[in-house]
Every structure is written in C-alpha cells, then in structure tokens.
Amino acid sequence: xxxxIGKQVxxxxxxxxxxxxxxxxxxxxxxxxxxxxxxxxxxxxxVGCANWNEAEAELLxxxxxxxxxxxxxxxxxxxxxxxxxLLNQCTASTFGAKDFGVPFAGLFGACSTMAYAMALAAVLVxxxxxxNVIAATSSHFCSAEKQFRFPLEYGGQxxxxxxxxxxxxxxxxxxxxxxxxMIRRAMFGTITDYGIKDAANMGxxxxxxxxxxxxxxxxxxxxxxxxxxxxxxxxxxxTGTLLLHELxxxxxxxxxxxxxxxxxxxxxxxxxxxxxxGGSGCACSGVVVCSKIMRQLREESLRRVLFVGTGALLxxxxxxxxxxxxxxxxxxxxxxx
Amino acid sequence: xxxxIGKQVxxxxxxxxxxxxxxxxxxxxxxxxxxxxxxxxxxxxxVGCANWNEAEAELLxxxxxxxxxxxxxxxxxxxxxxxxxLLNQCTASTFGAKDFGVPFAGLFGACSTMAYAMALAAVLVxxxxxxNVIAATSSHFCSAEKQFRFPLEYGGQxxxxxxxxxxxxxxxxxxxxxxxxMIRRAMFGTITDYGIKDAANMGxxxxxxxxxxxxxxxxxxxxxxxxxxxxxxxxxxxTGTLLLHELxxxxxxxxxxxxxxxxxxxxxxxxxxxxxxGGSGCACSGVVVCSKIMRQLREESLRRVLFVGTGALLxxxxxxxxxxxxxxxxxxxxxxx
Numbered sequence: 001x002x003x004x005i006g007k008q009v010x011x012x013x014x015x016x017x018x019x020x021x022x023x024x025x026x027x028x029x030x031x032x033x034x035x036x037x038x039x040x041x042x043x044x045x046x047v048g049c050a051n052w053n054e055a056e057a058e059l060l061x062x063x064x065x066x067x068x069x070x071x072x073x074x075x076x077x078x079x080x081x082x083x084x085x086l087l088n089q090c091t092a093s094t095f096g097a098k099d100f101g102v103p104f105a106g107l108f109g110a111c112s113t114m115a116y117a118m119a120l121a122a123v124l125v126x127x128x129x130x131x132n133v134i135a136a137t138s139s140h141f142c143s144a145e146k147q148f149r150f151p152l153e154y155g156g157q158x159x160x161x162x163x164x165x166x167x168x169x170x171x172x173x174x175x176x177x178x179x180x181x182m183i184r185r186a187m188f189g190t191i192t193d194y195g196i197k198d199a200a201n202m203g204x205x206x207x208x209x210x211x212x213x214x215x216x217x218x219x220x221x222x223x224x225x226x227x228x229x230x231x232x233x234x235x236x237x238x239t240g241t242l243l244l245h246e247l248x249x250x251x252x253x254x255x256x257x258x259x260x261x262x263x264x265x266x267x268x269x270x271x272x273x274x275x276x277x278g279g280s281g282c283a284c285s286g287v288v289v290c291s292k293i294m295r296q297l298r299e300e301s302l303r304r305v306l307f308v309g310t311g312a313l314l315x316x317x318x319x320x321x322x323x324x325x326x327x328x329x330x331x332x333x334x335x336x337x
Numbered sequence: 338x339x340x341x342i343g344k345q346v347x348x349x350x351x352x353x354x355x356x357x358x359x360x361x362x363x364x365x366x367x368x369x370x371x372x373x374x375x376x377x378x379x380x381x382x383x384v385g386c387a388n389w390n391e392a393e394a395e396l397l398x399x400x401x402x403x404x405x406x407x408x409x410x411x412x413x414x415x416x417x418x419x420x421x422x423l424l425n426q427c428t429a430s431t432f433g434a435k436d437f438g439v440p441f442a443g444l445f446g447a448c449s450t451m452a453y454a455m456a457l458a459a460v461l462v463x464x465x466x467x468x469n470v471i472a473a474t475s476s477h478f479c480s481a482e483k484q485f486r487f488p489l490e491y492g493g494q495x496x497x498x499x500x501x502x503x504x505x506x507x508x509x510x511x512x513x514x515x516x517x518x519m520i521r522r523a524m525f526g527t528i529t530d531y532g533i534k535d536a537a538n539m540g541x542x543x544x545x546x547x548x549x550x551x552x553x554x555x556x557x558x559x560x561x562x563x564x565x566x567x568x569x570x571x572x573x574x575x576t577g578t579l580l581l582h583e584l585x586x587x588x589x590x591x592x593x594x595x596x597x598x599x600x601x602x603x604x605x606x607x608x609x610x611x612x613x614x615g616g617s618g619c620a621c622s623g624v625v626v627c628s629k630i631m632r633q634l635r636e637e638s639l640r641r642v643l644f645v646g647t648g649a650l651l652x653x654x655x656x657x658x659x660x661x662x663x664x665x666x667x668x669x670x671x672x673x674x
Contacts, residue, residue, distance in 0.1 A: 002466035004467070010467075088652040088654060089425070089445065089447065090650075091651070091655045094528065094650040095660070097528065098528040103524075104525070104526070105446070106444065108421060110426065123460075123461060123466060127339050127463060127464035128338055128339055129341050129460060130347075188440040188441070189441070190440050190441060313443070314426060317425060317428075318390060326432070330442075
C-alpha cells in the first residue's frame with residue numbers, strides 16, 4: 001500500500017504496472033525522428049473526420065482501443081478511463097471515450113496530462129478499488145491553433161519560441177501483476193507562476209514548474225540526477241530546456257544535462273520540419289512515453305526513468321485579460337522490473 | 338482499505354471523513370431559500386474583481402481558504418487540492434488555487450465536479466498516500482453566460498428549460514479521523530448520450546446519466562431508494578427532475594420520488610427569482626452539499642445521503658458543430674457516524 005515519502009512523493013511498495021501502451025499520431029509526427037516507434041500514424045491530419053475536434057476525439061479513441069486490444073484485454077476489464085486534453089471543456093476526451101461504456105473521469109492538466117493521468121492511475125490501482133485504469137490524452141495541431149492562436153487559414157507567422165502542437169493521442173493501461181514496467185513513485189506538482197505573459201513562449205512559462213517538481217522530487221526521495229538513466233520532461237522545447245538547465249543549476253544546484261531529455265525536442269527534427277522550438281501539446285509527451293520510452297524500458301536500455309510532464313494552465317481569454325501563465329509539473333518514476 | 342463491490346462501487350471500510358466544508362456565494366443565491374446556510378455571500382457578483390473570470394477564481398480561493406481555516410488547519414496540512422470548473426481550460430480553479438502553494442490536480446467533470454472531486458479525494462485519502470485532500474469547485478453566472486451563451490449586455494431571452502448558473506464556490510477537506518460525516522462509498526459514472534442537442538436544456542441531457550448512475554449504484558450495493566434518507570442529484574432542475582423520475586420508473590423500475598431532491602431545485606425560488614428551470618453550474622451542487630446537507634448530517638436530521646453530481650460534457654463549439662451533449666454522473670454516499 002502507498003506511503004508518502006518526504007513531503008509530496010507517493011511510493012508504491014507493490015508497484016502498479018504498465019500493462020500496455022499505445023501511441024497514434026498524425027502525418028508530421030510520422031515524418032520525424034520517432035517515425036518507427038508509433039503504433040499507427042494517419043496519412044493526413046483530417047483522420048477522415050468532419051472537423052479538427054472530431055479528428056482529435058478519433059485519435060483518442062484509437063489510442064485507447066489499441067492499448068486495450070494489444071494485450072488481449074476486453075473493454076470490460078477496464079475499470080476507469082482517466083483522460084484530458086486542451087480543447088475547451090475537454091471534448092476530445094469526452095467524445096473519444098464515450099463509446100467504450102467504461103467509467104470515465106475527466107482531467108485537466110494541459111500538457112502535463114499524460115504524467116498526471118499515469119500518477120493518478122497508479123494511486124487508484126494501488127488502492128485496490130480498481131484493477132485496470134487507463135491513462136490517456138490527445139492533442140491536435142489544427143484544433144489547438146484554432147483555439148489558442150489563429151485559424152490555419154489566416155496563415156499567421158509563428159514566433160521562434162513557439163512550439164508545434166503534436167497531432168496524436170496516447171494511452172496506457174495501468175494495473176497489477178508482474179509486468180516489465182512498474183510505476184514506483186508518483187508526485188503531484190504545485191502551481192508556479194513566474195509572471196510570463198507571452199503565450200508564444202510556453203517553454204519559459206513551464207520551465208519553473210519542471211524545475212520545482214524535479215527539485216522537490218529529488219529532495220523527497222533523497223536521490224540525485226545521476227541515479228536515473230533518464231529524467232524526461234515533456235514538453236519544454238528548445239527554449240524551455242535551456243531555461244530549465246539554467247534554473248536547476250542557479251536556484252537549486254542540480255546539473256541535469258547528463259541525464260535529461262525533453263519530449264518536445266525528441267519528436268520533431270526542428271530544422272527540417274519547421275517546428276521552431278519543438279513539440280508541445282498533451283500528446284507530445286504522451287506519444288513519446290507510450291512508444292519509444294516504454295520500448296526502451298522493456299528492452300532494458302533504460303531501467304529507471306523520471307517522467308516529468310509539464311503543463312501551462314492558460315486559456316486564450318485569460319492571456320488577453322493580461323494575466324500571467326501559471327504552470328504545473330507532475331511526475332512518475334518508471335522502473336524496469 | 339478500499340474494495341470494489343459489484344461492478345463499479347468502491348467501498349471504504351475505514352471511511353474517509355469530511356473534516357470541514359465551506360460554501361461562498363454571490364448575491365442572488367443569498368436571496369434564495371438557502372440564504373442562511375452559506376459561510377459568506379458577496380453583496381454583488383463582481384466580487385471586487387476586474388472581470389468575471391477573476392471573480393470566479395476569487396470565489397474558489399475564498400471557499401478553499403475558509404474550509405481550511407474553520408477547523409484550525411494550516412495550508413501545510415493539505416496534501417492536494419482537487420478542483421475543476423466550467424471555464425475554458427479550468428482557469429478559475431488554477432487561478433483560485435495557485436496561491437495556496439499546495440499540490441494541485443485539475444479535474445473536468447462539468448457540473449458533476451463536486452461529487453467527482455469528493456469521490457476521488459476519498460479514494461486518495463483511503464490509499465494512505467494523502468492525509469488531507471481538498472475537493473473544490475466554482476461557477477459564476479456571468480462568466481458562464483459569456484462563455485456558453487451570450488454576453489449579458491446582449492440581453493438575450495432564456496428558454497424556460499434553461500437553468501441559471503450558480504455564482505459561488507464550495508470546498509471540503511476530506512481526511513481521516515473520527516469526524517461526524519463519513520464517505521462510505523463512491524462511484525465514477527459512465528458517459529451517456531441520449532442525442533439531446535439543445536444547449537438550453539441541460540436537464541434533459543443529464544437526466545439519463547443520473548438515472549444510469551443511480552440504478553448502477555443501487556444494483557451494485559444491493560440497496561433500494563428507501564434505504565437512503567436522501568438521494569440528492571445536482572443539478573437537473575425542474576425539467577431534468579421530471580425526466581429522471583420518469584426514466585427511473587420506466588426503464589429501471591425505481592420510484593425515486595419519496596427520497597429525491599435536486600440541488601438545482603433547492604437553491605433558488607424559481608418563480609420569485611426568475612431562475613426558470615432552477616440552478617446549475619459546478620457551484621450549484623457544491624454550495625448546497627457543503628452547507629445545508631453537511632449541516633443536516635452533523636445535526637443528524639440526515640444519516641445516509643447518496644449524492645449524485647451530474648454534468649453535461651459539452652462545449653459551445655461542439656454544440657454548434659451539431660453534436661449531441663454527452664453527460665455523466667458521479668456518486669458519493671455520505672453517512673452520519
């Protein structure tokens with residue numbers, strides 16, 4: 001049964017497992033460095049749907065469906081779907097999950113949703129009231145641009161600090177058993193607000209949240225960066241990654257560079273794919289963790305990964321009202337058995 | 338430790354407790370039948386803030402702050418704040434919770450958020466990784482009208498089936514101990530979709546979700562409506578309540594009328610206050626449960642309450658795209674020790 005270590009970290013002595021995971025993407029992601037990692041990629045971002053919102057919901061449906069089916073589970077084996085996204089009122093999650101006939105709990109953690117959902121799923125499974133819980137999330141470049149910035153037809157220029165929202169969805173089944181990949185610990189982050197007001201620079205808004213969560217986690221667990229094969233943030237991009245390294249050295253005294261990667265930097269070839277500061281969106285860390293990272297853990301090229309999902313908790317309206325952008329980072333520690 | 342009974346209900350043998358609760362409202366709510374129940378009501382809905390979004394965040398802050406302080410707790414006693422609201426990207430929750438310096442987990446359950454947050458808080462506290470978890474939610478008539486319908490200045494007429502969004506916020510601290518009020522069981526609902534496309538008739542959209550959750554709960558727990566002093570839905574309003582009673586009799590064979598009340602019917606004097614079909618919004622069931630219902634449980638005029646929070650999981654955009662309105666209902670069973 002779970003116990004708290006330090007101030008905030010939850011440790012699971014009988015660690016919940018990642019039973020299955022799936023990642024589905026759009027076209028641009030299938031042309032990037034991780035093209036071979038995904039379960040399925042659509043040849044165009046319309047996904048055969050009438051509009052971008054429906055397309056995003058379909059991506060979520062596909063990821064959840066594949067995560068269930070690839071290990072021979074039935075829908076009736078799933079006790080709860082935890083899902084969230086960036087759309088207003090999380091409609092991609094609702095419409096993507098509604099046809100499974102499984103209890104549903106909507107989350108809002110912006111781009112931190114994958115780590116947040118995995119952390120929460122681990123706590124729920126550990127508590128014995130649930131056998132199998134799905135953690136899932138989605139985002140779509142076109143639905144996000146329409147909602148947070150400009151309609152694509154406007155053809156607006158994007159700042160070099162801006163990140164490209166990943167088109168895709170990811171899902172994993174968290175349960176009990178003797179699977180290869182365990183969730184050993186989890187931590188829910190606190191909100192940081194460093195006064196960043198530039199909605200085209202999410203990396204700067206989120207870096208302090210990542211730094212705080214990483215520092216709090218290391219202190220609570222009495223570990224150092226070198227104890228991990230990988231500390232993976234998602235999704236700070238180039239700009240946010242530089243700021244994270246600087247903050248961690250200057251404010252907390254940690255040198256993260258030997259073990260750190262960021263999902264926003266992994267998913268695109270930024271120069272060739274015109275992705276500016278890298279990838280973002282709920283699916284960014286979702287599809288990286290639920291494909292490449294899970295494979296590396298299974299193959300034992302990674303044995304201990306601290307996955308820190310980062311989210312900018314803004315709405316376009318609040319930015320226009322002149323408020324700064326609060327951010328959050330939730331963490332899960334993945335271990336090879 | 339929690340165990341599942343039946344298909345979906347989680348039972349807590351060492352029941353988590355409601356340590357404290359607080360409800361804060363706007364002016365209209367303080368002029369209704371529950372005027373004497375609330376911790377505090379603002380004399381105007383501006384709440385001294387620059388805009389409606391900030392006003393809603395301030396309401397949430399006040400409810401959380403009062404729930405912590407009224408039982409002499411410190412902020413450092415709180416391990417997690419669970420909160421959600423109806424605004425885009427749940428900004429009332431983020432901005433209302435960010436200054437507490439407490440770990441935060443954002444939820445999306447629309448008007449079901451209070452029941453959902455209480456259910457989740459109970460599971461988390463039961464799992465021993467958390468001592469005290471806050472479940473909180475907010476809504477605001479003016480921020481909701483602006484976002485979901487028309488700006489107030491437009492002066493649009495509202496349909497008789499429409500409900501009035503409650504201006505207010507509610508919070509409760511869920512923890513362990515020997516408090517008067519326990520959470521004995523909880524259930525996360527499945528999404529229903531009966532094809533309702535009228536965004537001015539949320540009661541009709543949500544009634545099937547309430548009916549399904551109530552029926553599933555009664556079957557899983559092998560109980561009947563008469564076993565409860567009160568089955569409290571929030572927030573179906575007049576229209577939705579009639580449909581719920583009809584559905585439960587016709588489809589499931591339960592007569593709910595002797596033990597049923599709805600938060601949307603309790604909060605306003607619909608005729609005198611021009612509230613049409615009753616109250617709605619996340620704060621509707623929130624402020625009713627965290628004031629009157631908690632008082633009645635403490636005073637033992639109620640001993641066993643099944644609280645079923647209902648939520649319509651729509652966004653204005655998805656309605657305009659011609660989609661129907663999926664709904665959900667989450668449940669918690671409150672007991673007097």
